[in-house]
Amino acid sequence: MVSKTTVTVLSVIALCLAFADALPRLPHLRRCRCITQAEQLQSSMRISNIKIFFKQGLCSNIEIIVNLQDNKRICLNPDSEVGRKMISFMKKKMNN
Template sequence: MFSQTSIKVFSIIALCFVFTEAIPRLAKWRRCRCIELQDRLPLASKISNIKIFFKHAHCQNFEIIAKLKNGRRVCLNPSADEARNMIASMRKKRKV
């Protein structure tokens, strides 16, 4: 049979593994997604997807993330003209 000490040590090791797996997942949602903002998209870039994230409890910024066809993700400055034009064209397409 196992002694109480070995069971405690095993339990502590198991809890350490559980917490080391859970912490990165929790931290992912507790911050803003965009660190660096760009006013313009790179030249000759083709957009495959655009995601818009509104302000929430863990991030007070309005964020626009454009995924390009080459797999790169670019965070656009929401107050830049290019981002505003994209949002306006998306609204027009949605109304039609």
């Protein structure tokens, strides 16, 4: 006869495995994309595009991601002079 403790432990393990398997199927939670941030861009950088992500989901930071033509990605500090200019430009562009 199987004890109640064994059944409980096996049930908990089964539930943990089921939830661990389901995690990749959950909606994508927005975490911060940028860990380190540059203060400025160099004039020699060949910019492909710029994306600005405002505060959302689990990330309470404004993030500016600059994609370069050589497939590198740079996170720009939104509090830097260049970052503030980009944010104000994008806000003006969105309001038009």
